[in-house]
Amino acid sequence: MKTRQRYLSLALALGASLGLFAPGAMAEEKSSTKVIPAQKVAEMMIRQDLFSNQRVIRDISLDLALEEKAVLYMNFERQPLNTALLNLLPTFGSASYQQGDYVGGVSMTILDIIGWSSLAFSWFSGGYGSSGFLSAGLFSLGLGRLVGITSPFMHAGLYNTKLKESLALDGHYSTKLQSETLLSANWTF
Known part of the structure; x- marks a missing residue:
């Protein structure tokens, strides 16, 4: 649970550094609870780099509705x-x-x-x-x-497989990614 909070705070900090807040919104944030939409943060992180931000996108996408995930997937799907x-x-x-x-x-x-x-x-x-x-x-x-x-x-x-996995559209709704399960396998020779 702590890692999820850490990733969400990292995503919010990234959103602030990318200018998702209006000028002066930082001062308003202390007095009122101004929340950045999770879909917007996920969109920015996919644009930045899907492969390096895969864990954070996965944590954010667990809070998104299925329709929001589908819209993100359709917007960023690669057509070869x-x-x-x-x-x-x-x-x-x-x-x-x-x-x-x-x-x-x-x-x-x-x-x-x-x-x-x-x-x-x-x-x-x-x-x-x-x-x-x-x-x-x-x-x-x-x-x-x-x-x-x-x-x-x-x-x-x-790319499309990683995008599906990051947006939790692959049918597996756990917080573990496929690469983590491959790395944690016990290999014996």
Whole structure:
């Protein structure tokens, strides 16, 4: 119970630092009980970083109604199809970066740089060994497109699962998260 109170006070402090209070509301808070809506605090914490604030969001979401949780989930759910289609263009993974998938974005950037530089070297050398650079460049660009199509779906699946778990929409209404139960397992060899 103490950890829940600590997380709620942390969330309220975060809400105050992010400007959820009006100017002078701190003075009013002492005289009257001005409460920040829990949905607003959860929204700010999801925007800040879902993965690092997962416990606090979970504690806050236990106090939310099912409709409020559903609205938060619909607002922050990741849709990977647009990102995958934009990654088909030679944009060096910028659509993955915009989605928040930095692993896919960096992979696409590296593969695009290798592919385009191999194609350029093949084009400008024109002599012996240019077919090897041409095939390496085309292979690298093709592999980059494959990563660009699959990576947004994997990232969105992970993100949406963590969002459901954080908002207590996964059917498990305990305060323990899935990663905590995995870490507390007794492993014997």
